[in-house]
Amino acid sequence: xxxxxxxxxxxxxxxQIYRPMLTMMMSIIHRLTGVALALGMVLxxxxxxxxxxxxxxxxxxxxxxxxxxxxxxxxxxxxxxxHHALGGLRHLIWDTGRGFExxxxxxxxxxxxxxxxxxxxxxxxxxxxxxx
Amino acid sequence: MSLRTPLGTxxxxxxxxxxxxxxxxxxxxxIANLPLVGFFLYFIVAHxxxxxxxxxxxxxxxLVAILxxxxxxxxxxxxxxxxxxxxxxxxxxxxxxxxxxxxNSFYAAVLGAAVLYAILKMSFGL
Ligand code: HEM
Numbered sequence: 001x002x003x004x005x006x007x008x009x010x011x012x013x014x015x016q017i018y019r020p021m022l023t024m025m026m027s028i029i030h031r032l033t034g035v036a037l038a039l040g041m042v043l044x045x046x047x048x049x050x051x052x053x054x055x056x057x058x059x060x061x062x063x064x065x066x067x068x069x070x071x072x073x074x075x076x077x078x079x080x081x082x083h084h085a086l087g088g089l090r091h092l093i094w095d096t097g098r099g100f101e102x103x104x105x106x107x108x109x110x111x112x113x114x115x116x117x118x119x120x121x122x123x124x125x126x127x128x129x130x131x132x
Numbered sequence: 133m134s135l136r137t138p139l140g141t142x143x144x145x146x147x148x149x150x151x152x153x154x155x156x157x158x159x160x161x162x163i164a165n166l167p168l169v170g171f172f173l174y175f176i177v178a179h180x181x182x183x184x185x186x187x188x189x190x191x192x193x194x195l196v197a198i199l200x201x202x203x204x205x206x207x208x209x210x211x212x213x214x215x216x217x218x219x220x221x222x223x224x225x226x227x228x229x230x231x232x233x234x235x236n237s238f239y240a241a242v243l244g245a246a247v248l249y250a251i252l253k254m255s256f257g258l
Contacts (some may be wrong), residue, residue: 035218038211045204045247051187052250058184066181078173085169088162095159123173131180 026087026109033084040077047079078123144176154213168203174199188254204247212240245249 018024045066050061064070090108093099099108134141174198179187191197215236223229 031218034211034214038215041211041243043209045243045250048200048204048247049250051184052253055184058187062181081169081173085166089166092159092162123177127177127180129175 003118022109023105026112030084030087033087034078036080036098037077037084040073040080043073043077075120079116079120082119082123083112086112086115086119154216158210158213158217161206161213164202164206165210168199168206171199172203172207188257191251191254192257194255197251201248201251204251205244208240208244208247212236215239 045060047065048069050058065074090099090112099105175190179190193199216233219229219232219236223232
């Protein structure tokens with residue numbers, strides 16, 4: 001078996017001493033929102049399953065989701081979904097080989113954040129308006 | 133001495149597995165998710181605080197039921213592929229990795245079965 005000799009190679013910087021950059025944070029957030037959405041899927045399935053069960057049970061679940069804590073979770077979920085969807089769009093643009101110029105990358109990151117916050121607020125305004 | 137031939141012990145140990153297919157399906161489901169998630173958000177907003185009968189009535193429309201089912205399947209499929217990458221990136225022990233990957237598949241399958249059953253039940257007015 002070939003031995004691997006320890007050589008003095010330069011180490012890549014550790015995450016802890018790496019200057020945080022917007023693009024790096026966006027990459028992490030895309031992954032975090034993806035995992036958060038995966039956990040949140042249980043809630044969506046629960047809601048639809050409750051609707052398929054009985055009036056009483058559905059009312060209970062609607063009440064839980066409509067409580068301040070339920071609303072907080074749903075606010076987080078809706079933002080994560082919209083942010084991840086826009087971030088995914090960014091990935092799909094990169095997949096076509098476009099949008100790799102530093103300026104464009106930076107611009108898309110900012111548009112992603114601005115878009116996710118404004119669309120989430122818009123969704124909740126429409127939601128409150130449409131509430132029956 | 134082992135029953136296995138030397139060639140048999142090394143076959144399939146390379147890194148070339150099904151990466152391309154995985155990557156591609158992550159994109160296919162991502163593209164499908166864009167309109168389907170939009171529809172799903174619309175469906176939720178349209179039923180905020182609504183009684184159960186209103187949800188059931190909406191799902192009586194086959195188009196609504198089919199779109200909702202497609203949305204859930206696409207999201208859960210995409211979710212399973214995505215979580216698989218996260219697990220493979222961070223979990224290196226062979227046993228722990230296998231266990232988590234199995235759990236990941238079962239998680240998606242159970243959620244999918246439950247939600248499709250719920251959608252069909254309501255759509256058929258049962
Ligand atoms: C319109 C909706 C969505 C779009 C366009 C989208 C797009 C994407 C894309 C392009 C990737 C690959 C990113 C990469 O290669 O690094 C990805 C990863 C991922 N997505 Fe989505 N997605 C959407 C919705 C969802 C939903 C609903 C879930 C959960 C149920 C989810 C969970 C994940 C996870 C867990 C990953 C893996 C994250 C990672 O590897 O860092 N996504 N998404």
